[in-house]
Amino acid sequence: MKKIVIKILLGILITVVILVIGFYVFLFLNPLQIYEENLLKWIPLFLGIMGMFFSGIINRKTPIKFLPFLFLPYIIFDLFSFFYLPFIFVLLIVGVGALLVVRTGIRVLHRILSGIVVLAILLYFMFSQPLIVLKENSQMDDQGRLVNSVTIWNFEEDKILRIPNHIVYDLNDTEFNLKSNIGKTYLITFWATWCPPCMEEKPRLENFKKEFIQNPEIKFIDISLDKDVDKWKHFIQEKEPLGMQLISKNQKETKRLLQIGAIPIHFIVDANGEYKKYYSLNTTLMALRKQYK
Numbered sequence: 001m002k003k004i005v006i007k008i009l010l011g012i013l014i015t016v017v018i019l020v021i022g023f024y025v026f027l028f029l030n031p032l033q034i035y036e037e038n039l040l041k042w043i044p045l046f047l048g049i050m051g052m053f054f055s056g057i058i059n060r061k062t063p064i065k066f067l068p069f070l071f072l073p074y075i076i077f078d079l080f081s082f083f084y085l086p087f088i089f090v091l092l093i094v095g096v097g098a099l100l101v102v103r104t105g106i107r108v109l110h111r112i113l114s115g116i117v118v119l120a121i122l123l124y125f126m127f128s129q130p131l132i133v134l135k136e137n138s139q140m141d142d143q144g145r146l147v148n149s150v151t152i153w154n155f156e157e158d159k160i161l162r163i164p165n166h167i168v169y170d171l172n173d174t175e176f177n178l179k180s181n182i183g184k185t186y187l188i189t190f191w192a193t194w195c196p197p198c199m200e201e202k203p204r205l206e207n208f209k210k211e212f213i214q215n216p217e218i219k220f221i222d223i224s225l226d227k228d229v230d231k232w233k234h235f236i237q238e239k240e241p242l243g244m245q246l247i248s249k250n251q252k253e254t255k256r257l258l259q260i261g262a263i264p265i266h267f268i269v270d271a272n273g274e275y276k277k278y279y280s281l282n283t284t285l286m287a288l289r290k291q292y293k
Contacts, residue, residue, distance in 0.1 A: 004062055008069050011059045015051030015073040022047040023080055035132035035149065036261035042126035044082040048074070048091050049118060052098035060104045071095060081252045090125075094118045130154035139280070163273045164257050168223055168246040171233060176246055179273060185218050187288065188267040188275075190260055192225045193235050198264040201281050202241070208285055209242040218288070220244065225251045225263060 025031070026043050037043065055070050074091060077083040082091070097118035101111050131152040138149045166178045178188075189205060191198035205222075212218045220243030226232040229247060236245050248254040258267075259277075266284040269275040278284040 004066055007059050007062055008066055011055035011062075011070045012072055014058070015055050015070065016076065018051040018054065019047050019073055019076045022050070023076070027080065033134040035130075035134050035138075035146065036259075038080065039259055039261050040129055040131075041082070041087065042122060042129070044077055044080065044091065045094055045122050045125055048077075049094050049098045049122065052095040053102060056099040056102040059099075060102050067099060070099070081255055084252060084256060090121065094121050097121075127153060127155060130156060139283075161275050161277070163267075163269055163275055166254065166257050168248050168254070170244070170246055171236060176244075183271050184216075185271065185288075185291075186221055186267075186269040187218065187284065188221045188223060188269060189264060190223050190225060190254075190258075190267075191264045193228070193231050194226065195263050201264055202239075204281055206241055208281065212288065213242065221246060223248060223254075225254065227251065 022043075026034075026047075027038050030037050034040070051073065052070065059067065059070065071092065074088075074095070075083070077088070077091065082088075097114045100106060100114035101118070103111070132146065132154065133150040133152060135148050135150065139147060163178050167175050168178065170176055191202075193199065209220050212220075222241060222243055222245050224232045224245075224247040226247060232247055254260065262279070264279075264281070266278045266281065267275040268278065268284065268287060276287075278287065
């Protein structure tokens with residue numbers, strides 16, 4: 001029993017080390033300069049597979065009833081907004097598959113099939129999202145397109161982005177569905193009081209709003225990703241920013257549904273609910289001016 005406990009603890013430790021180091025390299029160091037790397041689902045899948053593979057090697061003879069403990073490190077995925085339904089089931093499936101690949105007492109054919117399933121799932125998620133590498137002078141043009149970058153693959157290049165059904169809340173805690181924004185052009189800005197770049201550009205954003213305030217075809221919405229609702233309300237009441245002021249009560253879901261990698265970020269949403277993303281306020285301003293002036 002003592003040997004089993006030691007092997008389980010060692011397996012957990014190995015997975016923790018692989019996940020922590022892997023996320024640090026991919027998401028913080030980002031040596032390859034991958035664009036929006038924190039949104040790529042294949043990264044947590046790859047790290048989870050590696051963690052469970054090496055953990056499984058140590059525990060290849062450990063009784064099956066103890067193996068669920070090897071998944072305890074998966075709580076780390078929650079720190080990087082990957083611990084949500086149904087994606088967590090995908091992580092569990094590939095984790096189990098990685099364990100089966102190195103498990104003793106299982107037919108070779110079944111181990112091979114497990115490996116094929118794991119690889120197929122990883123490749124599916126890898127190619128379902130664009131892989132773009134940034135250069136030193138990479139930037140967004142006035143149409144919200146990334147220029148001076150290297151696209152490794154992008155099978156969604158012509159995909160139209162549409163605002164999904166998603167509930168946020170106003171100052172009175174009243175629900176507001178983002179998909180109800182149709183018929184006009186909306187500039188939606190995602191921000192937070194804890195975000196220094198957001199707070200730095202706030203005065204410029206307000207001046208920007210004043211420039212278009214008389215245009216009935218353009219409406220402004222600011223959506224906060226603050227967890228501290230009182231701090232957000234205090235800021236709104238003190239500064240009285242123009243436009244509709246809303247807050248997300250599920251920041252992880254908001255980021256996932258709208259593919260938000262960092263804030264501040266600005267969406268220009270047309271009358272049909274289709275939108276383009278802009279990380280630069282200047283670029284956003286140029287795009288709106290080009291369309292309405």
